[in-house]
Amino acid sequence: MVPRDRLRGLIAEERRRYTAEHPASLALFGQARHLLGRVPMTWMSRWSGGFPLYLDGAAGGTVTDVDGHRYADFALGDTGAMAGHSAPAVTAAIRRRAEEQGGLTTMLPTEDAEWVGAELARRFGLPLWSFSLSATDANRWAIRLARQVSGRDKILVFSYCYHGSVDETFAVLDDDGTVRSRPGNVGPAVDPAGTTRVAHFNDLDSVRSQLEHGDVAVIVTEPALTNIGIVLPEPGFLAGLRRLADEHGSLLLIDETHTLSAGPGGMTATEGLRPDIVVVGKAIGGGIPCGAYGITAELADRIARQVATGAADIEDVGGVGGTLAGNALSTAAMRATLSQVLTEQAFAGMAELATRYADGVQASIDRHGLPWSISRLGARAEYRFASPAPRTGNASAAAADPELDEYLHLFLANRGVLITPFHNMALMCPVTDPADVDRHTELFAEAVAQLLG
Numbered sequence: 001m002v003p004r005d006r007l008r009g010l011i012a013e014e015r016r017r018y019t020a021e022h023p024a025s026l027a028l029f030g031q032a033r034h035l036l037g038r039v040p041m042t043w044m045s046r047w048s049g050g051f052p053l054y055l056d057g058a059a060g061g062t063v064t065d066v067d068g069h070r071y072a073d074f075a076l077g078d079t080g081a082m083a084g085h086s087a088p089a090v091t092a093a094i095r096r097r098a099e100e101q102g103g104l105t106t107m108l109p110t111e112d113a114e115w116v117g118a119e120l121a122r123r124f125g126l127p128l129w130s131f132s133l134s135a136t137d138a139n140r141w142a143i144r145l146a147r148q149v150s151g152r153d154k155i156l157v158f159s160y161c162y163h164g165s166v167d168e169t170f171a172v173l174d175d176d177g178t179v180r181s182r183p184g185n186v187g188p189a190v191d192p193a194g195t196t197r198v199a200h201f202n203d204l205d206s207v208r209s210q211l212e213h214g215d216v217a218v219i220v221t222e223p224a225l226t227n228i229g230i231v232l233p234e235p236g237f238l239a240g241l242r243r244l245a246d247e248h249g250s251l252l253l254i255d256e257t258h259t260l261s262a263g264p265g266g267m268t269a270t271e272g273l274r275p276d277i278v279v280v281g282k283a284i285g286g287g288i289p290c291g292a293y294g295i296t297a298e299l300a301d302r303i304a305r306q307v308a309t310g311a312a313d314i315e316d317v318g319g320v321g322g323t324l325a326g327n328a329l330s331t332a333a334m335r336a337t338l339s340q341v342l343t344e345q346a347f348a349g350m351a352e353l354a355t356r357y358a359d360g361v362q363a364s365i366d367r368h369g370l371p372w373s374i375s376r377l378g379a380r381a382e383y384r385f386a387s388p389a390p391r392t393g394n395a396s397a398a399a400a401d402p403e404l405d406e407y408l409h410l411f412l413a414n415r416g417v418l419i420t421p422f423h424n425m426a427l428m429c430p431v432t433d434p435a436d437v438d439r440h441t442e443l444f445a446e447a448v449a450q451l452l453g
Contacts, residue, residue, distance in 0.1 A: 001371060007403055007451060014410035016049065017343065018049040021414065024066040027056040042185050047421045048409040058085035059381030060431040063418065066071035071418045072436035074357075080282035082379070084429035085339040090286035093336035097329050103145040107329035112331040115282075116292075119338050123265035124256075124278045125133050126294035131326035135257040135281025136164025141320040142277045143168070144220035145295075146251045148312050149302040150288040156210050156250070158201040160229030160393025163220060163255050164281075169195040200392045201225055202233060204240040211248035216400045218251040218277070221242075223267035226258035229384040229396040229423060230375040238267075242274055251299070253277040257291075260284070261354075261380035261427060263347050270378075286341060288333035346430040352380035357381050364448050379428040411447040412440070 019026060029051040032038040043053050052063040063073045076082055083090060098104060118127040132138040143155055143166065156170055160182075163169040170182040171192035179193040185188055196218055199206040210216065222237055225231035245252040254275040256266035260283050263270045268278055276299050281291040295303075306312035313384050314320050337356050358381040361374045365383075373389040375382055384390060386399035405424065412419060417440050426440070 002401075002451065003453070006404070006453065008408055010451060011403065011407050011410065014407065014414055015049055017414050018410055022049075022051075022053060022065065022067050022070070026051055028054045029064065031185055043422070048406045048413070051130055053413070060084045060086075061429050061433060063434065067150060069416065071413070071416050072426075072439060073418050073441065074432075074434070074436075075418050075420045077282070077287065078422070079261070079427060081281035081287055082260070082427060082429055083286040083337050084431045085287070087286050087337070087341045087430075088282045089336045089340035090288070092214055092331055093332045094288065096234070097332040101328075102395075104329045105324055107323060108328075109290065109326070110245065110328050110331055112328070112335045113326055114363065116334045116338065118333055119294060119335075120280065120284075120294055123338075124268050124280075124294055126278050127297055128300050129294045130321070131330070132281075132291040132293070133289045133322065133325055133330070134164060135164055135255065135291040137322070137325070138279045138281060138293040139163045139166045139253070139255060139403055141201050142163035142217060142253055142279060142293045142295075143220065145299075145303055145314070146253065146277070150217040150249070150251065152217035152250075154195060154197055154213075154214050154215045154217065156197045156199060156207070156216045158221055158393055159198050160226065160227060161201075161222060162258070163222075163279075163452050164257070166194045168192055169220065171198050173198045181251055184443070187400040191370045200394065202391045204237065205243065205246065207244055207365050211244055211250060214248065216250045218253050220253045220255065222255050222257075223259050223262075223271065223273065224377055224398065225393050226377070226380070226425075227423070228393050229390060229399065230377050230380065230382045230395060230425075231390055231396050232375055232377065233271075234391065238271055238273055239418060245276075249275040253279065255438075257281040257283070258380070259377060260342075261350075262352075262378035264342065264344050271411075281395050283342070284337055285330055285333045288330050290330040290334055292334075296332065302387055307406075308335040329417075341430060347379065350432070353432050353434060354379045354426075355379045356434065357426055357428070357437045357440060358435070361444055363441070364445045367445075368448055368452055370448070380425060382423060382425040384424070407451065408444075412443055412451075415443050417443055 039045050056064045064070050101231050121127050141381040157169045159173040170185045171183045179198045199210050238326050252275045260266045278294045346355045358376045365372050371387040373387045375389050385401045390396035392417050
């Protein structure tokens with residue numbers, strides 16, 4: 001349905017405009033000779049246009065590049081800035097800890113840590129928490145604890161899931177049901193097929209068949225897939241995971257790093273889930289690196305028995321922590337974010353704006369009869385080039401269209417709107433401007449109309 005020759009011509013036009021209007025960013029990129037891939041992190045090269053925009057400043061729901069262009073920012077640090085850029089309450093807490101109290105990291109606990117643990121327990125329903133500097137590490141450490149207490153060596157994940165850079169989770173299912181390393185996986189320590197069982201999201205029979213081997217320590221899942229487009233759970237699927245985990249003696253880990261967009265307690269709260277472990281990350285620190293995992297009292301007792309017998313040393317060689325985890329600066333930022341920024345009232349407003357955003361996109365899809373879809377998860381929304389919306393990770397991966405992605409990303413960026421570069425995700429923060437949402441609606445409609453002629 002999409003005229004490919006016309007699409008490629010439009011991409012070329014948008015690339016020329018992007019290059020012409022961002023000379024300072026292009027120059028800085030050209031000068032970056034001491035960075036791998038010319039960027040601080042290799043994924044920063046994935047911005048469309050051949051080079052990334054360079055940041056000058058950011059505030060609330062906007063960013064400004066070094067060429068002086070202001071953007072409505074719906075990428076929001078791929079969830080890391082869900083609280084908005086430099087939220088006043090967070091910057092005040094950072095300043096207070098750094099300048100007034102002192103001691104950014106000291107190997108000593110602070111009062112803030114217990115407050116954050118209690119608040120996470122209230123929101124997610126799990127009583128005991130431990131901190132990390134990323135959700136990746138929180139997942140990694142929680143998986144190690146699950147293996148220790150269960151005596152089992154495998155985990156179960158879903159094809160095209162996202163759990164940061166945890167080695168064992170980069171596994172997918174082939175069309176014939178074979179587990180293989182995800183395409184492009186860089187130097188895996190071991191073949192993920194040896195550590196990981198893989199099922200299809202929204203397919204309980206697939207889950208059951210993997211659990212029947214009797215060697216799965218923990219099911220690791222987001223309650224909705226998010227890094228391959230938003231794949232929402234079908235009715236009964238998440239409850240079915242809990243039931244199957246109980247039947248087969250496996251633990252259930254819910255990773256809310258991205259799905260916190262559903263509400264103050266993520267989908268664990270909105271869907272009434274009963275996980276053994278919950279992982280959260282980046283969003284709860286207002287931009288300061290952090291992560292955390294929470295566990296049930298029962299699991300804590302099982303860990304304590306392992307420690308008491310000498311079977312597990314979780315304080316040293318067990319590797320379930322780091323000297324910077326739970327530091328004074330991170331816990332201060334988390335307390336400020338959770339107490340004053342990402343509140344229940346804020347989430348309600350964010351979800352309302354995401355609904356407005358999704359409705360605007362859907363109107364264009366309907367107007368042109370496009371075989372596309374948009375899915376929303378609380379404050380988060382994403383369009384996918386498939387209709388109906390994909391129900392598994394493999395189906396969503398198959399719907400990818402890099403040329404359409406590049407065209408839409410460039411069209412929006414050239415007119416002052418940013419969405420997440422890896423896919424088509426948009427996120428609202430507590431101070432997102434409704435006018436910026438409407439601006440995206442107008443630009444999306446304009447881009448589609450121009451594409452279809």
